[in-house]
Amino acid sequence: MLIRPAFLTDAGAISAVAVQTFALACPAGTPQIELQKYIYEYLTPSSFAAALGEPNCDVQVLTDSEIIIGFTLVTRAPETLRLPQADGIPELTRCYVLPMYHGTGVAQMLLSATLAGYRGPVRLTVSDQNSRAIHFYIRNGFAIVGDTSFQCGDDIHRDLVMVRP
Structure with a gap:
């Protein structure tokens, strides 16, 4: 296992991991059509290529035998949430690991x-x-x-806002 900064050429593989894992991060009853809307808008290879070119984004990938199996994306200048404890600090926007690796400790390694x-x-x-x-x-x-809301297609979810001091 290796963790390294993502390259622009990784955008497609990062998108593939996001597509396979995004629904697991959403409430179980989220309609498939709403998941697809979100994926087509925000989790495409071009979306990740744009993030990789953004100076305020930090993308790390986790590889197993040079195959990307997980990634994190940190935004150093995220939108305001109107929560004093959470505003003006970097946001871990994505932390995804392929389902077959859940429970193996690699997500912990990637997050750390x-x-x-x-x-x-x-x-x-x-x-x-x-x-x-x-x-x-x-x-x-x-x-x-x-807490805050998260829009997945036309579906609105309740998200908790968490901070690590």
Whole structure:
């Protein structure tokens, strides 16, 4: 396993991981059509290529035998959430690992390596129904500081806002 900064040529492989894992981060009842709308708008190779060219984004990939099996994306200048504890700090926007690797410890390895690059606080949002992810982030020092909404196609979800000091 290797964790490294993503290259522009990784955009397609990163998109493939995102497409395979995004639905797992959403509430179970999210309509398939809404998941597809979100994927087609935000998780395409061109979307990740744009992020890789953005100076305020940091994308790390996790590889197994040179195949990308996970990635993180941190936005250093995210949108305001109107939560004093969460505004003005970097946001871990994505932390995805292929389902076949869940429970193996590689997500922990990827998250630890990503967070090691940030000295101050970091925030994230997570579906309030994703208890597995919530517990994972709590184990890694994140605490719930509020909530926000997340639009997946035409579906609106409630996300928890978590901050690691």
